Amino acid sequence: MSSLQKNSIEGGGGLSSKLQKGFAALLPTDTLPALASCPEYASQLWEIKQRPANKPLILMGSSPDELFACVSKNALKDAWVMARRYWPGALTMVLPARGPIVTALNPGKTNLGMRIPACQPTIELLAKSGPLATTSANISGEHPLLNAEEVANCFPNLPLLGPVPWPKASGLASTLIMWCQQGSWQVLRSGAVIIENDRV
Numbered sequence: 001m002s003s004l005q006k007n008s009i010e011g012g013g014g015l016s017s018k019l020q021k022g023f024a025a026l027l028p029t030d031t032l033p034a035l036a037s038c039p040e041y042a043s044q045l046w047e048i049k050q051r052p053a054n055k056p057l058i059l060m061g062s063s064p065d066e067l068f069a070c071v072s073k074n075a076l077k078d079a080w081v082m083a084r085r086y087w088p089g090a091l092t093m094v095l096p097a098r099g100p101i102v103t104a105l106n107p108g109k110t111n112l113g114m115r116i117p118a119c120q121p122t123i124e125l126l127a128k129s130g131p132l133a134t135t136s137a138n139i140s141g142e143h144p145l146l147n148a149e150e151v152a153n154c155f156p157n158l159p160l161l162g163p164v165p166w167p168k169a170s171g172l173a174s175t176l177i178m179w180c181q182q183g184s185w186q187v188l189r190s191g192a193v194i195i196e197n198d199r200v
Helices: 003-007 012-020 042-048 064-070 073-087 100-105 120-129 150-155
Strands: 008-010 025-027 034-037 057-059 091-096 111-115 132-136 159-163 175-181 184-187
Touching: 003 008, 003 150, 008 012, 012 025, 012 120, 025 120, 025 150, 034 042, 042 132, 057 100, 064 073, 064 111, 073 091, 073 175, 100 111, 111 175, 120 159, 150 159
Parallel strands: 008 159, 025 159, 057 111, 091 175
Antiparallel strands: 025 034, 034 132, 057 132, 091 111, 175 184
16 A cells, blocks of 8 residues: 555544644645644654754644734734735735744744645645644755655655645745735745735
């Protein structure tokens, strides 16, 4: 039996339970497959991926309300404008934020990247599990992996969200923007989404 067949868990409830117990897991998204865990267990993601400790993780959720709970009030109005326009979708917003979740995903910093992926199986899982710490599912510095079979071969001991095959991903990283001040954003990484805003 292949890693793909052995580790696939259909239905968000079963995988949500494993995540709550501290497991990391593999998920589809609309951009690239994700490596994920509950935020309190996020430290393992840097180790599994062999990712430099100074590179932050992204918080994914199923709704803006739950993601924005830790965001500073002065950025919320602009964040909601972008969320209504581009979420679910391939836009990651880096927003001023506070609390233990920031410490867990971006140690020593005062901002946090977050998004809602346009991938229905993963949104359904996130609705059950709550927001998850995520990063792309590949070894740091190596080429991105594009489907369930590739990530299962790379991380054969991790459970993955079924059913498989996963919805087709774009293969492009999300567009990454950082809030600077009211009405002003900085593009940190061009990606799958073209931002239609003169002030970005």
